[in-house]
Amino acid sequence: MAKKLAVLDVNKCIGCMECMFACSRRVGRVGFDKSAIKVRSAGGIERGFVIVVCRACENPPCAKVCPTEALRARKEGGGVILNENKCIGCGFCVQACILGAIFWDSERDKPVVCKYCGDCVDYCVHDVIGLVDVKGEV
Amino acid sequence: MKVEDMNNVLYIDLTKKGIRTESRRDLFDKYLGGSGVGIKLLEEECPPGIDPLGASNPIILAVGPLTALYPSASKTVAMFKSPLTGNLGESHCGGRSAMAIKLAGYGAIVITGSSDLPLYLAIEGDEVKFRDASSVWNMDAVTVGRVLREVEPGAGVRTIIRTGTAGPKMVRYACAVSETYRHFGRLGLGAVMGSKKLKALVITADKSVEIAKQKRKEYKRAYDVIQNIVVKTDAMEKYHDLGTPGKIYNLNKLGGMACKNLESARAPEEIAREFSGEQIAERYLSRRISCAHCPVGCVHLAALRELYEPGYYFKTVTVPYDNETIYSLGFMLGMQKAEDYLLLNDRVDFVGMDAISTGVILAWATEAYAKGLITKQHTDGLEFNWGDVQVYLEAINKIVEMPNEFYQNLAKGVEHASSVYGGQDYALAFGGNEMPEYHTGLACYMNNLTGARHSHLDSAGYDLDQKLMGKDFTIEGVVSALLKEEQWRQIPSSLVVCFFARKVFTPEIVIQALDAIGLEGWTTEKLEDLGREIHRAKMNFKFREGYDLAKLRIPKRIFEVPTPHGYLKEADLRKAIDIYGEMIGV
Incomplete structure (x- = not known):
C-alpha cells in the first residue's frame, strides 16, 4: 500500500529540526530552502512545536488549482505527485494549501512538496513523525 | 552557497553603520572556526589595554566547519574582552544561533564600534539592517524577544540574540539571551552589547550549503555515523531524561556541592531531594527542547504556576532549569523549596544576567550582611537572609536599577564588591569570575x-x-x-x-567528518x-x-x-x- 507521512505525536517534538535537514539532504543541501517539512514553535517554544508537512489530503486542493496538471492527486488515494516539467511556477498550489505545507524553491521557482519518502522519519529519534499507510479510496 | 563560503566574515561597524564581507580562508583553513578563529579575530580587532565597555572592544561570534552540517554541532562561540575579568571573554551558546549564522552565509561576525542611538541588527539575505531599538532598549529579555519575533521575518529558522535590562545598564555579568532559554551566559557579553547600544541581533538562516556532488555519499555516511553515535551513547539518556540536573543529588551526596556561600559542601538530605533532577522533573518539567540540529534535547523547561495577586490572578511562567543554576540560585542561597529557586531563575533570565555570578554575589552579600560588613543602609533596606526569596528577587532588581553605590558595586561582580567592603576570604571568585558549582x-x-x-x-x-x-x-x-x-x-x-x-567527536570521527565535506588533510x-x-x-x-x-x-x-x-x-x-x-x- 502507498505511504504517507503522518505526525504521530507532536508533543514529543523537541524542535531539533533533524527532519528538515534530512529532507534537504536528499538533494545534497544543508539548509531549509529545499525542505518539504518545517518545524516551528507554536508561538514561543514553551508552547511546543508545529510540524508543517503535506498531510496527503484525499482530494488535494493544491492539485485542484494547478492549471497545468503538474500537481496530480496520487492514484493511490491521498497526496500529490509533482511533475516539474509541467510546472509553470504560478504558485497557486501554495495559496490553496491552508496548512502551508507547499513550500517554495525560489532558486528554481517551483513548489517543494513532500514525496512521502520517509527520509525525515529515519532521523526523528523521538518518534514524532512516521510513515503510515494511505487509507483513502483507490 | 558552497562549503567554502563559511570562510566569510561579516564585519559590522556600529559607529559608521557600515558593513563589509571578507573571505578569511587564511584563518578558517588553519584554525577551523569557533574558538580558534575567534581568538585570532580578537587579536586582530581588540587593541591591548582597552576599556572593555568602550567602543574599541569587538564582539566576535564564530561558528565552525561542522556547524549546521552535522548533528550536535550546535554552538556559537562569542569572543570579546570581558568587562568582568578584564581579560578573555569567551562564552558559548546554542539555541538556533549557530545554525542561523552559518546558514545566513557566515563563518563569523565581527561587531565593532558603538552606536549613537540604541539599535538592533537584522541580518537577512545579504543585507544587514540597522534598526532603531529605542522603543525596546529597556525591555526585559523575554518581551524584546516577543516584539522582534513579530516584527522580523524568518519564523522558525532564525536566532534572536538579545539583552534584557541588565545589558543596557552594563551590569558586568549581563548575558545575551538567545531563543528565550539559551544564553551566552558568562563573562558579560550583555554588558558589552549594552556599551555599544546594541540591543539585539536577528539572524535568518535563509541560505543552504550545497555539498559537492562527488562528496554527497561520503557526507551522508559520515553524518549517519555521528547521528548513530549521538543517539546511542549515554548522552541521550543522561541529558535528555533529566537533563543536566540529573547529577545534583549524587554530587551533594558526595559532598561536592557548595551551599550557602560554601558554608558547607553538602546540603541536608531533604534539600538534596527537593532540588534533585528527579523531583524537579516530576513536579515542574513541562517540555524538553533542543538546540537546532541536535537530537539530544537537553534543555529542560519548568512550568511554574504562581498566584501573583489575590482574586484568582495566576500566571504560569516557563523557566529553563539547569544543574549550574540550581547550584547558584538554589544551594548557594540556602533555598528550601525548588519553587523559590525557579522564581529566582525566572527573574535572572528576565533581566538577563548570568545566573552563576548572580547567585555567588548574593551569597557573598548574605554572609557579609550577617557578619555586619554591610548594613541595611548599603542594601537599601533589604535584609539578606538565606532562603528569603522575596529579598533576593528585589536584590536582583536593585542590581540592575543600581539605586545606590552598594548595588553599583554588586553590579561589578563579587571580586570588586569584596575589594570595597571586605569579606574577600569568602568572596568566591577565581580570576575575577564567580565560581561554578563544584567543591x-x-x-x-x-x-x-x-x-x-x-x-x-x-x-x-x-x-x-x-x-x-x-x-x-x-x-x-x-x-x-x-x-x-x-x-x-x-x-x-x-x-x-x-x-x-x-x-562522540573523537579525532577519528572529526577527521572523517571534515574529509566528507572536502576539508582534507587533518x-x-x-x-x-x-x-x-x-x-x-x-x-x-x-x-x-x-x-x-x-x-x-x-x-x-x-x-x-x-x-x-x-x-x-x-x-x-x-x-x-x-x-x-x-x-x-x-
Missing part, C-alpha cells in the same frame, strides 16, 4: 584558577576530581591531565560541537597541535591583558570546608599553579 577537590579549583575562561567546562576539573576518588595521584599528574584536556577542548569548540557530545596530530596553539593564543591574550598566575587570589573559604578528597591545602594549590606555569612556559 570536589584540587582539580576543580585548578580549573577555576587557570582555565582560560575560569569556567568549569574549560578542563572539567570537577570530572577529574570525581574520577580520582580513591586513587593515588600526584599534583603534577592532575595539572598535566587538566592542561591536556583543555588543549584538546579547543578542537570541539572550534568545530564547533557541543561539549555534551564531545565524546590528522590526529595536527588537531592536537592546533588545540595547543589555540589554547596558548587564548592564554597569551589573558597575559597580555594582565592575567598573572603569581597574583591569583584564592579565597580562604575553600580550604575551610572539606572536599570529597578531604581538606584542600593552599600550599598544594599554589604548587599546582606553579607547575602549570612551568608546563606552559611562563
